[in-house]
Amino acid sequence: MEGEASIVAITGVGVLxxxxxxxxxxxxxxxxxxxxxxxxxxxxxxxYIHNPKVLRSMQRLFQLASAAAVLAMRQAGMGSTAxxxxxxxxxxAGTALATxxxxxxxxxxxxxxxxxxxxxxxxxxxGEVALHKLHxxxxxxxxxxxxxxxxxxxxxxxxxxxTMTSGVEAAQQAVAESYxxxxxxxxDLMVCxxxxxxxxxxxxxxxxxxxxxxxxxxxxxxxARGAAVVGLLRATAASGGVVAARIDEEPLRRCPASxxxxxxxxxxxxxSGADPQRSEGVAAGAGLQILPASYAEVAAR
Amino acid sequence: xxSHGPNKGRxxxxxxxxxxxxxxxxxxxxxxxxKERRCGIDTISLFDASTxxxxxxxxxxxxxxxxxxxxxxxxxxxxxxxxxxxxYAAALEALGDAGLKLGDASVDGxxxxxxxxxxxxxxxxLPELAARKLRARTEAERRAALAAIPGYEYLRYAPYALVYAxxxxxxxxGPMNTISTxxxxxxxxxxxxxxxxxxxxxxxxxxxxxxxxxxxxxxSSFILLGALSKxxxxxxxxxxxxxxxxxxxxxxxGAAMLxxxxxxxAYRRGARIYGEIAGFGCSINxxxxxxxxxxxxxxxxxxxxxxxxAGIAPSEVDYINAHGTSTVQNDASETMAIKRCLGEYxxxxxxxxxxxxxxxxxxxxxAIEALISLLVxxxxxxxxxxxxxxxxxxxxxxxxxxxxxxxxxxxxxxNSFGFGGSNGSLVFREYVA
Numbered sequence: 001m002e003g004e005a006s007i008v009a010i011t012g013v014g015v016l017x018x019x020x021x022x023x024x025x026x027x028x029x030x031x032x033x034x035x036x037x038x039x040x041x042x043x044x045x046x047x048y049i050h051n052p053k054v055l056r057s058m059q060r061l062f063q064l065a066s067a068a069a070v071l072a073m074r075q076a077g078m079g080s081t082a083x084x085x086x087x088x089x090x091x092x093a094g095t096a097l098a099t100x101x102x103x104x105x106x107x108x109x110x111x112x113x114x115x116x117x118x119x120x121x122x123x124x125x126x127g128e129v130a131l132h133k134l135h136x137x138x139x140x141x142x143x144x145x146x147x148x149x150x151x152x153x154x155x156x157x158x159x160x161x162x163t164m165t166s167g168v169e170a171a172q173q174a175v176a177e178s179y180x181x182x183x184x185x186x187x188d189l190m191v192c193x194x195x196x197x198x199x200x201x202x203x204x205x206x207x208x209x210x211x212x213x214x215x216x217x218x219x220x221x222x223x224a225r226g227a228a229v230v231g232l233l234r235a236t237a238a239s240g241g242v243v244a245a246r247i248d249e250e251p252l253r254r255c256p257a258s259x260x261x262x263x264x265x266x267x268x269x270x271x272s273g274a275d276p277q278r279s280e281g282v283a284a285g286a287g288l289q290i291l292p293a294s295y296a297e298v299a300a301r
Numbered sequence: 302x303x304s305h306g307p308n309k310g311r312x313x314x315x316x317x318x319x320x321x322x323x324x325x326x327x328x329x330x331x332x333x334x335x336k337e338r339r340c341g342i343d344t345i346s347l348f349d350a351s352t353x354x355x356x357x358x359x360x361x362x363x364x365x366x367x368x369x370x371x372x373x374x375x376x377x378x379x380x381x382x383x384x385x386x387x388x389y390a391a392a393l394e395a396l397g398d399a400g401l402k403l404g405d406a407s408v409d410g411x412x413x414x415x416x417x418x419x420x421x422x423x424x425x426x427l428p429e430l431a432a433r434k435l436r437a438r439t440e441a442e443r444r445a446a447l448a449a450i451p452g453y454e455y456l457r458y459a460p461y462a463l464v465y466a467x468x469x470x471x472x473x474x475g476p477m478n479t480i481s482t483x484x485x486x487x488x489x490x491x492x493x494x495x496x497x498x499x500x501x502x503x504x505x506x507x508x509x510x511x512x513x514x515x516x517x518x519x520x521s522s523f524i525l526l527g528a529l530s531k532x533x534x535x536x537x538x539x540x541x542x543x544x545x546x547x548x549x550x551x552x553x554x555g556a557a558m559l560x561x562x563x564x565x566x567a568y569r570r571g572a573r574i575y576g577e578i579a580g581f582g583c584s585i586n587x588x589x590x591x592x593x594x595x596x597x598x599x600x601x602x603x604x605x606x607x608x609x610x611a612g613i614a615p616s617e618v619d620y621i622n623a624h625g626t627s628t629v630q631n632d633a634s635e636t637m638a639i640k641r642c643l644g645e646y647x648x649x650x651x652x653x654x655x656x657x658x659x660x661x662x663x664x665x666x667x668a669i670e671a672l673i674s675l676l677v678x679x680x681x682x683x684x685x686x687x688x689x690x691x692x693x694x695x696x697x698x699x700x701x702x703x704x705x706x707x708x709x710x711x712x713x714x715x716n717s718f719g720f721g722g723s724n725g726s727l728v729f730r731e732y733v734a
Contacts, residue, residue, distance in 0.1 A: 163482050
């Protein structure tokens, strides 16, 4: 497939890292990963998700991934359902998530068990204890796809949706499948998000919080609505050329689910000042290449 | 579906089936169980559930886990927990059924992939953590206790552990996917496997799902949601999709695996073909986290997308294997979606929910129902929906009540809808070269 039909526009980027929010913070963190803590500093989920009842049912991981999606959609000029529906058919706008498995060993469970048996797990009493003490939506806080569900609710997205939990490749897979979903005509817009937040009880000294999101749009749709395109995606068989930040290197390997997406965001950021005449782009993994925003116009001439 | 470039037009067929379910330890036993209207739901035996509001489930009984695990290659034994052992056994059966020999030098591993719908299951770590960590008095003690847990235990319970085990088993080096979208996981895993073959990225994909939720934390978390049937006194009557007296679904465990293959590849090696996977569609509800949309909008979008992908008109559908969980909301929502998708023709199409016999295998549900859909085409028999006793005015279609039917079936839709609003539909059809 050649030409414009094979190009997908990136119209929004959202990123949260232990070094702060935004591409500049990501750039700084990749350059100097040494002096940051584990969490995203001063993260206030309520600034992104305004319904307190919804917030209470979201693990921090889902809050971070949803926040990244909100940032990306705001940049794309579609920060609300009303703005999205003015630009896109919600039945052709979907969401793809990359995440890791969700630990059931939550703080409320530990507290419940400690109260029930002085630290002993008493299975014979578990049913009656759990049913009275645990959050009724507990099961929903443990589902890997829940961040995608929340993102769909935040914006009214009804199109294709899937959640990849393939380890360090999950984010690149989610973006690649979203790319093909658009190129093959099954959607006009896909919001791709990924997040890491070390789970209670299984966090390690090296694990870090991070989340990223990209808004992908059919090139012709983005052009028609006058969107500010920040980068381009296209499929490529080429394996050479410039490579995005490697997900198996520090500090991205500390964020196994979102590392692949953060590397793409880094590439978009890096190319934002690139020479549009250069077409080699950045190899982003999963058979995709990221190009400068202006490349499509140059190629069309 | 990705059908770009020189591979456009590749068709995907199924050449191998494998299953471990509450009604059979392999695909043939499971199919026989469906024909005999055997229900695999009973009182929970795997742990003491006597204090639980729901004490019933579809357990896999009499299955020798240790025997299967003992025969597995040493390098994957560590990741074979209960769920993954079911998946491993079903995969071995499917590969054998497809006539694929492990280690066969004529099979190019780089052209084989694995796509699984499943989740991590760290609940199994709870007793260990309870013993080692919860009694810890200091942060340092807790960290030391965690560090003492062998690393492979984390891999064992990671969502991608099954893909790791199966790809290692068969020497697959092609596309690898793990998809976790609750009850839709393995339907989507099959759908994405289809895509990998259509796009030319693989010739063979092992696709399916595995599940075992028989842990106190998991069962209690579903009880908290109010999603499970409480018909503890009559387990066989608990899963009653579309019936007016339905009161929730019944958790079940097991696995199902399908060997998907490029049709030309299958033809060249003389493989038996069960049928073709002609279409896949997915969507998300954007409705509520816990509830199904009354207008069936999300499920409708998935069904429409799958039919469009298959190039099949609604009037060509001969049978629908419904998601049919036996919850009040799901069954009404799915009925509405079917009516909107098929129009008046919806009243002429037989629809059944095999969950009335297998229970709800959650992450593995889409795969076992894909397998059943293919056997319906091949065997010309439509399994019934059991426990149809009380009419529900909002569920007023032909659910093949209580008794199965002989029928010529060429085209099937299989639906899967999950918590969080994830939807997936697959279209199967009789393979005609």
